[in-house]
Amino acid sequence: MLATIEKQSNRHVVKYKRPLPHSVNAVWEVITTNEKLQKWMSNLEIIDLRKNGKMRFNMNDGTNTYEEIAITDYIEKKVLEFDWGTDSVRFELSSTDNGSLLLFAETLHELTQHTSRDLAGWHICLDLLTDLLDGIEHHSFPMEEWQQRFNEYKELLDSYKKS
Template sequence: MLATIQKQQNSYVVKFNRPLSHSVDAVWAVLTENEKLQKWMNNLEIIDLRRNGKIHFNMNDGTDTYKEIAITDYAEKEVLEFDWGTDTVRFELSSTSSGSILVLLESIGALTEHTPKDLAGWHICLDLLSDLLNGTIHEEFPMEEWQKWFVEYKQLVDNLEKI
């Protein structure tokens, strides 16, 4: 399902809504335990899991280079929010009668030519997260699938900019 984008006063909020047939505990584990996290988002590594803690964004280019990312909000098994460049990414998790719902909110200061690429990337990462929960591990990032979603998100962003 395509994310939604809402214009705020001076920014945009992108919302990915993913109902999952897995418990909050299981989903929280793939969000916060490095061994599982890196199977769907191999650039991220939790260093200090708490509010004002840190995450490393590993360049994965063989140089051991990383960027440090601040965790800006945290509530165990409920919220994980961190800086994403000049923007923020927030995961919200809650129980449902059939499992849980995972909401990813990205607050974006300005739409750029990179925005649809980033959104397609998050879309694919959430698909990989869901697949991991269902027992499927992808050895490589599915670029063909990303390209398909990039076209969709480019159109969504282009339409928003026309308003």
């Protein structure tokens, strides 16, 4: 299922909802422990897990280059929000009768030509996260799936801009 996009004052909020048959504790661990986090988003590394803590976006290009990322909101086993360039990314977890609900939101200040690429990337990363919870580990990024999602998000953004 594709993400939804809505306008909120002068921003655009993209939301991905993932009902998961796993406990909040299991999902939280995959989001916040580097060993598991890097299996679905190899560029991210948590340095100081707390509100006003920090993360790194590693370029993974052999140069040991990274960008520091501020953690802007944190409630253990419930919320992890951090800066994403000029935008922000937020994970929210809640318990359900069948496991948990993961709500992932990216708040965008503007839609650019790169937005559909990013949305497709987040979609695939969330698929990889879900697979990891299900015991399936990917050793490479699925570019064919990303290309399909990119095309879908490009269409979604085109129709969103027209509305």
